[in-house]
Amino acid sequence: MKGVFITFEGGEGAGKSTVARRLAAALQTSGQEVVLTREPGGTQGAEAVRGLLLDPATQLTPLADTLLHFAARADHVARVINPALARGAVVICDRFYDSTMAYQGYGLGVDKAAIVKLIGLVGLIPDLTFVLEVSESTTKQRLASRGNAADRYELMGAEVMARIAAGFHEIALTEPARCVLVDANAAADAVFARVAALVAERLGL
Numbered sequence: 001m002k003g004v005f006i007t008f009e010g011g012e013g014a015g016k017s018t019v020a021r022r023l024a025a026a027l028q029t030s031g032q033e034v035v036l037t038r039e040p041g042g043t044q045g046a047e048a049v050r051g052l053l054l055d056p057a058t059q060l061t062p063l064a065d066t067l068l069h070f071a072a073r074a075d076h077v078a079r080v081i082n083p084a085l086a087r088g089a090v091v092i093c094d095r096f097y098d099s100t101m102a103y104q105g106y107g108l109g110v111d112k113a114a115i116v117k118l119i120g121l122v123g124l125i126p127d128l129t130f131v132l133e134v135s136e137s138t139t140k141q142r143l144a145s146r147g148n149a150a151d152r153y154e155l156m157g158a159e160v161m162a163r164i165a166a167g168f169h170e171i172a173l174t175e176p177a178r179c180v181l182v183d184a185n186a187a188a189d190a191v192f193a194r195v196a197a198l199v200a201e202r203l204g205l
């Protein structure tokens, strides 16, 4: 039995977590076993790495940052994602390796070919990836309305953020069989409806 692996990607305030939660609930209601998880994180060790990565006080070079994301990912894939897929579950992950390519590769200038090698080493490719896109003004509004302290990545400047957004866009266009670009400026209900329709159409769920 082989499950299905769905990932949600995008910049800050794109609404990934909300739509991922709604999709998980809808698939659960239809009788699927669903594992909803996130990166960085998803296991005890990877959540500890997440704390370090998001802490604004942490100082890391872009390469060290990249390797820590992959350390967390290797643990998460081996302990949670692969076993769930082997049981036949639907695994929904809030961010996965496209975030490393966009943030550390496009955003922070880490060698993209090296990131591709690390992706190969972990060895798991999503069946379907939603890349949620929002305008700069929507991002600002949504981050401001959250009101919590900015994490280490949210403190990166506008130029880095623009490179990350362009990176996500390029990734989605380069891999149309796996990735779908979703305009996430729309109301949450409309974004969810589009995602649910695509999951039905592409995966038959």
Ligand code: TMP
Pocket (backbone or CB within 6 Å): 012, 038, 039, 040, 069, 094, 095, 096, 097, 098, 099, 100, 101, 103, 104, 153, 154
């Ligand atoms: P989020 O789960 O609230 O989106 O926060 C995770 C942060 O970590 C977000 O700013 C993006 C960043 N990140 C990377 O820089 N590289 C990665 O590979 C992943 C998974 C996340």
